[in-house]
Amino acid sequence: MGLVLNLGCGSQIGDGWVNVDYALGARLAKLPLFGSINQRLKIFKFDWDDRIYLHDLTKPFPWATGSADAVYSSHTLEHLSREDGRRFLRECHRVLRPGGRIRIVVPDLREAVEAYLAGRVQADDFVESLGVLYIPSPNPIKRKLAPFVQFPHKCMYDTPRLVAVMREIGFDAEPRRPFDSGIAGLERVELEDRTRGAVIVEGVKPQRLETGRMSDLRTVTSGKR
Numbered sequence: 001m002g003l004v005l006n007l008g009c010g011s012q013i014g015d016g017w018v019n020v021d022y023a024l025g026a027r028l029a030k031l032p033l034f035g036s037i038n039q040r041l042k043i044f045k046f047d048w049d050d051r052i053y054l055h056d057l058t059k060p061f062p063w064a065t066g067s068a069d070a071v072y073s074s075h076t077l078e079h080l081s082r083e084d085g086r087r088f089l090r091e092c093h094r095v096l097r098p099g100g101r102i103r104i105v106v107p108d109l110r111e112a113v114e115a116y117l118a119g120r121v122q123a124d125d126f127v128e129s130l131g132v133l134y135i136p137s138p139n140p141i142k143r144k145l146a147p148f149v150q151f152p153h154k155c156m157y158d159t160p161r162l163v164a165v166m167r168e169i170g171f172d173a174e175p176r177r178p179f180d181s182g183i184a185g186l187e188r189v190e191l192e193d194r195t196r197g198a199v200i201v202e203g204v205k206p207q208r209l210e211t212g213r214m215s216d217l218r219t220v221t222s223g224k225r
Contacts, residue, residue: 002069005095006189007057007088008076013049014188017072022056023048023151030054058084063095070183071096074105074194078131078153085155089169096205101183102171103202105190107131109156111197130156162201171203 001016009019029048055062058080071092077085092102112130115121121129131153157165159175166173178195179186181202 001185003063003067004070004183004185005063005068005072007071007073007092008079009052009189010075011049012074012189012191012194013051014072014185016185017189018053019049019051020053020055020057021048022054026052027054057088061091061095065094066097068095069097069100071100071102072183072186072189073103074190075107075198077104078106078155078157079151080154082155086165086169089166093170093205098205098207100205101181101202102166102205103176103181103183103186103190103200104162104166105194106157106162106199107153108158108197108199110158112156157199159199159201162199166201166203170205172206173201173203176200176202 004017006014006017006019009021013019025048029050080088096102116126133152163173163175179190
């Protein structure tokens, strides 16, 4: 397996993957004794793994162009603004090799709206159900830390829109079902409960003919006329 990136990994650390996150918990996990402190104060809902590769996904990626075989990102894109999300996808496209694959999983806005229209979600619960608000807590420490430890959704997608956006970026993109993928080792990073009520789109960075081969092809084609 070559370079495979799990971007916005959270607690899901896949063996053989470069697991990337930049949440405060991931950064603090690099500090000695933080794990024991978090167990007592329960600031974070899970213990962050200190093996996570730290990188701010709104910034240019540190990996070379065309160096990655695959990119996986589950429940991360929706936490980026529309503009940051487009930059994120363009960086994914850049670092993937031709023929490399990307798989994006996000909450399904259409399913959330249909749940409201069907009466399964009450009107005054709808906005909260979208995950766009900070979750209230009786713990005063958690309330003060909310902007640093909670990450509300900033942009929502349905399947047609995410497919369209990924195609605009340059991927050959199609909807997929859970665990239906051309990415080897997907089972190490994709969790069943994270695929429920979710949009799943997988794309391929198209193969490109090298400049010299394209020139040769044009010469051969013109010679046949």
